[in-house]
Amino acid sequence: xxxxxxxxxxxxxxxxxxxxxxxxxxxxxxxxxxxxxxxxxxxxxxxxxxxxxxxxxxxxxxxxxxxxxxxxxxxxxxxxxxxxxxxxxxxxxxxxxxxxxxxxxxxxxxxxxxxxxxxxxxxxxxxxxxxxxxxxxxxxxxxxxxxxxxxxxxxxxxxxxxxxxxxxxxxxxxxxxxxxxxxxxxxxxxxxxxxxxxxxxxxxxxxxxxxxxxxxxxxxxxxxxxxxxxxxxxxxxxxxxxxxxxxxxxxxxxxxxxxxxxxxxxxxxxxxxxxxxxxxxxxxxxxxxxxxxxxxxxxxxxxxxxxxxxxxxxx
Ligand SMILES: Cc1cc2nc3c(=O)[nH]c(=O)nc-3n(C[C@H](O)[C@H](O)[C@H](O)COP(=O)(O)OP(=O)(O)OC[C@H]3O[C@@H](n4cnc5c(N)ncnc54)[C@H](O)[C@@H]3O)c2cc1C
Numbered sequence: 001x002x003x004x005x006x007x008x009x010x011x012x013x014x015x016x017x018x019x020x021x022x023x024x025x026x027x028x029x030x031x032x033x034x035x036x037x038x039x040x041x042x043x044x045x046x047x048x049x050x051x052x053x054x055x056x057x058x059x060x061x062x063x064x065x066x067x068x069x070x071x072x073x074x075x076x077x078x079x080x081x082x083x084x085x086x087x088x089x090x091x092x093x094x095x096x097x098x099x100x101x102x103x104x105x106x107x108x109x110x111x112x113x114x115x116x117x118x119x120x121x122x123x124x125x126x127x128x129x130x131x132x133x134x135x136x137x138x139x140x141x142x143x144x145x146x147x148x149x150x151x152x153x154x155x156x157x158x159x160x161x162x163x164x165x166x167x168x169x170x171x172x173x174x175x176x177x178x179x180x181x182x183x184x185x186x187x188x189x190x191x192x193x194x195x196x197x198x199x200x201x202x203x204x205x206x207x208x209x210x211x212x213x214x215x216x217x218x219x220x221x222x223x224x225x226x227x228x229x230x231x232x233x234x235x236x237x238x239x240x241x242x243x244x245x246x247x248x249x250x251x252x253x254x255x256x257x258x259x260x261x262x263x264x265x266x267x268x269x270x271x272x273x274x275x276x277x278x279x280x281x282x283x284x285x286x287x288x289x290x291x292x293x294x295x296x297x298x299x300x301x302x303x304x305x306x307x308x309x310x311x312x313x314x315x
Pocket of ligand 1: 054055056108146207220221222223225
């Protein structure tokens with residue numbers, strides 16, 4: 001319902017609120033396992049055949065489609081292959097599709113935290129000289145922590161005993177949610193901006209993190225991938241009956257180009273601005289946050305980018 005943005009050790013804060021933006025929520029925090037269950041239940045099993053667990057070990061282009069080989073040696077042929085095997089896509093590499101990468105030299109530490117006070121649907125984004133952190137509201141008064149730190153430091157935090165970890169986190173986050181009482185399993189994600197140099201070929205689309213893997217600071221990667229998937233579905237429905245038709249796939253790519261460029265650019269700029277420890281940048285950020293809170297148009301622009309509506313003047 002609200003997002004509280006603050007800069008540790010500096011005076012500025014900004015508050016975004018769903019009510020001010022005239023929306024039911026600024027965003028939703030969705031747990032991956034729950035989402036997976038919902039999607040699985042939603043599959044029309046008369047139309048879709050499903051193999052899980054399974055690994056695609058090989059993809060070969062055919063004149064009119066792709067041939068996939070699974071790890072149990074099953075072979076499947078299709079008119080259109082959608083490659084969505086994540087940011088470190090081995091299949092993308094196998095197909096000779098290059099990537100542009102920009103390492104951030106940071107890792108994101110992820111864990112669930114239970115605070116003593118109610119979060120009331122408020123998310124916290126806090127910038128510190130050591131990197132940004134977010135605490136996002138989950139059901140049962142838990143919070144999802146995304147804590148970005150330099151690689152070695154994130155490793156250290158991941159292996160600290162529970163009490164020392166919570167005490168260090170409390171020191172950085174403060175007492176806005178009372179005492180941080182419990183931490184669940186901690187996971188580390190090394191962060192690199194990865195962009196595939198090609199996203200469509202005849203009978204092939206690269207989707208999701210395999211196409212663009214962003215810094216999680218602005219929480220846009222999954223949202224962008226959903227918009228890509230939706231645009232692809234629309235292009236396929238509007239195009240000729242053969243789903244792998246290159247012209248149709250290029251139309252999809254062109255339609256999503258601006259959205260992808262703006263979203264990747266927004267995440268990268270926010271990372272550089274809010275991840276920086278340089279005092280000049282930090283001062284600018286501090287003034288920026290202050291301006292954000294005082295200038296309604298700036299605040300509205302930022303809220304729309306954060307909601308993933310930056311390229312949707314119609315919404
Ligand atoms: C710390 C963190 C926080 C984030 N927070 C947000 C957020 O708040 N909002 C947001 O919008 N996004 C967020 N993201 C981004 C989001 O997680 C990704 O954009 C999203 O997971 C991409 O989904 P994907 O399916 O493309 O890739 P992945 O989630 O990486 O999934 C790839 C899948 O492919 C499978 N696979 C791999 N190889 C093969 C193979 N050969 N055969 C078969 N299957 C294979 C893998 O097992 C995996 O299940 C965050 C990311 C991180 C790291």
